[in-house]
Amino acid sequence: MLETQLRQQGNFLQLSRTQPASFTNETAFKLENGTRVSITSAGIISFTPANPLGKDIILSCGVHGNETAPIEICDELVSLLLREDLQACHRVLFLFGNLPAMDIGERFVEENMNRLFSGAHSKGPGLVNQERRRALELEQAVADFYQAGQAMGQDYRCHYDLHTAIRASKNDKFAVYPYRHGQPWKASQLQFLLACGVNTILLSNGPTTTFSYYSSNEFGADAFTVELGKVRPFGANDMGAFADVRETLEKLICQESVDLPPYRQEDFHIFRVHQVINRTKEDFRLNFADDVPNFTDFPVGHLLAEEPGAAYRVEEEGEAIVFPNAKVALGQRALLTVVPTSIEA
Ligand SMILES: O=C(O)CCC(=O)N[C@@H](CCC(=O)O)C(=O)O
Ligand SMILES: [Zn+2]
Numbered sequence: 001m002l003e004t005q006l007r008q009q010g011n012f013l014q015l016s017r018t019q020p021a022s023f024t025n026e027t028a029f030k031l032e033n034g035t036r037v038s039i040t041s042a043g044i045i046s047f048t049p050a051n052p053l054g055k056d057i058i059l060s061c062g063v064h065g066n067e068t069a070p071i072e073i074c075d076e077l078v079s080l081l082l083r084e085d086l087q088a089c090h091r092v093l094f095l096f097g098n099l100p101a102m103d104i105g106e107r108f109v110e111e112n113m114n115r116l117f118s119g120a121h122s123k124g125p126g127l128v129n130q131e132r133r134r135a136l137e138l139e140q141a142v143a144d145f146y147q148a149g150q151a152m153g154q155d156y157r158c159h160y161d162l163h164t165a166i167r168a169s170k171n172d173k174f175a176v177y178p179y180r181h182g183q184p185w186k187a188s189q190l191q192f193l194l195a196c197g198v199n200t201i202l203l204s205n206g207p208t209t210t211f212s213y214y215s216s217n218e219f220g221a222d223a224f225t226v227e228l229g230k231v232r233p234f235g236a237n238d239m240g241a242f243a244d245v246r247e248t249l250e251k252l253i254c255q256e257s258v259d260l261p262p263y264r265q266e267d268f269h270i271f272r273v274h275q276v277i278n279r280t281k282e283d284f285r286l287n288f289a290d291d292v293p294n295f296t297d298f299p300v301g302h303l304l305a306e307e308p309g310a311a312y313r314v315e316e317e318g319e320a321i322v323f324p325n326a327k328v329a330l331g332q333r334a335l336l337t338v339v340p341t342s343i344e345a
Contacts, residue, residue, distance in 0.1 A: 003029045006037075010079030013071070016042035017099050033087050043096035044141050047081050047088045053256050055090035056149035058142060058159040058221070059249065063114050063211055065101020069228050069237040070162030073246050077253070088253050091154060093145045095138055097211075100130060105233060107166075114163075114225075115332060117214040118207075139214060146219045157221035160249075161212045165227045166325060169294035171200035171269055173245075176225040178213035179204040185343045187263035189222050192252075194267055195260060197244035198226060200295070202322065202338055205273040269295075271338035274319055279326065279334040281307040286326045286335065295320045295338075305335055 002022055006012055007029075015022060020042035027039040034050030043062075059077070061070035078094050080086040101108050108131055116135035127133050146157055175198050177185060190201060207213060216223035228245060229237075239246075251258045284307040288296075297320040298304065304321065305312045314337070322336040 002027060006082050007031070008083070010082040012039070012045055012078050012082060013043070013075040013096055016096060017102060020099065031082075031084055033084055035081070035088060037082065040141060040144075041137060043099050044093075044137075045078060046091065046093040046145060048091050049088050052091045052152065052154065053089050054153075054155045055252075056146055056154045056157045057090055057092045057253060058095065058145065058157075058215065059092065059162065060095035060097055060138070060159065060211060061162045062099070062102055063097035063161060064107045064112075064163060065098040065103070065109075066105050066107050066231055066233070067162075067164040068102075068232060068234045069164050069239075069242055070226075071096065071102065072234070072237060072239065073162065073228075073242055073249070076246070077249060081253075086250065086254055089256060090253060091145070091149055091152075092253050093141065095141060097138060098131065098134065102234075112329070112332065114211055115209050117209050117211050118217065120209040138211065142215055142219065146221070157215070157219055158252075159212060159215035159219075159221045159223040161210070161215075161223070161225050163225055163227050164229050164231045165294060165323070166231055167294050168230050168291070169200075169227070171295050172229050172241075173198040174200035174202065174227050174294075176202045176204060176210075176212065176227075178208065178210065178216040178223055178225075179206050180216065186222065187343065188260065189224070190268060190343075191260040191263055192248070192258065193224065193226070195244065195248045195258065196226070197242075198228075199267060200269040201271070202336070203270065203272045203341065203343070206276070265342055270341055270343060271295075271320070271322075272341040273336055274316060274339045275312065275335075275337040276333055277305055277312050277335040277337070278332060279307065279328050279330055281309070282330070283307055284326050284334055286324050288321070288324070292321070292324075294322045294324075297321075304337070 023042045036048040110129040113131040121132040121135040212223040215221040302314045
């Protein structure tokens with residue numbers, strides 16, 4: 001009954017949100033084209049072709065519940081795969097992160113899930129809320145998926161964690177490249193992101209508790225947090241703005257390889273993280289307006305933010321702001337600053 005509904009209607013996300021208990025026990029079945037479908041929990045579904053080619057691909061979305069465009073993109077891809085209008089040739093795992101936050105149209109219910117990976121979910125008070133328990137469940141889904149792939153001889157891992165930003169951005173689509181502990185940044189990955197319409201890259205300067213860093217650091221996956229424009233409610237996204245990313249993800253899943261032109265530095269805006277400014281006091285203030293877009297730069301010495309006992313100023317030429325949010329929980333990142341840089345091709 002569940003299987004028939006999924007195969008005919010492809011409505012996995014809708015069922016996950018409205019009847020999560022249907023997926024308490026694993027649901028597994030084979031499509032006519034030989035692909036094995038496995039659902040291990042609400043919002044967690046994988047597709048394994050009969051003869052998978054070498055890539056183990058993870059696409060996650062909705063780690064923040066109000067970031068709807070990526071959820072709509074993944075929902076459509078899952079639906080097409082279930083109805084066999086698309087056929088995967090690589091293994092692919094889709095993770096719809098924070099289902100309860102989607103229902104209330106908020107970034108999170110109790111706690112920002114994208115600060116809870118790499119074990120942070122179990123630190124401090126422990127697994128006390130649904131975001132913490134879900135972060136653990138998502139980590140386990142990633143580990144199980146990649147370990148099963150390894151046992152099958154799969155030889156490549158990637159994870160694109162799809163988001164949208166709270167503010168408008170001067171560069172509308174951008175990606176955060178998690179810290180690689182001295183390993184080289186990969187130009188081929190930047191070419192893939194460019195094909196998705198993402199021409200702006202932030203190179204992280206240290207470990208974080210984000211989902212993309214978890215997959216990169218613990219499983220050697222090519223992993224990114226990908227920001228696909230600005231947050232809008234379900235149904236309010238101009239899906240035409242996501243045609244490139246939608247098409248390129250389809251190629252990633254359904255073609256042996258994605259044809260990409262050689263890397264050209266001039267196609268990109270590349271930044272490295274310079275300052276990570278955390279809110280440590282209740283009275284934390286940003287010194288610019290709410291509608292100042294991401295990637296706006298300020299003159300050296302300009303006061304960016306302050307709280308009792310601390311003033312944060314621009315330190316380098318071209319230093320620009322990203323992800324400003326004065327309302328984050330105490331101890332969390334309230335602002336990143338970035339400076340232009342380049343990578344060796
Ligand atoms: O626009 C914002 O302020 C936040 C958008 C967002 O959710 N960004 C991610 C980035 C994660 C990373 O640094 O890799 C986040 O803040 O979790
Ligand atoms: Zn987000």
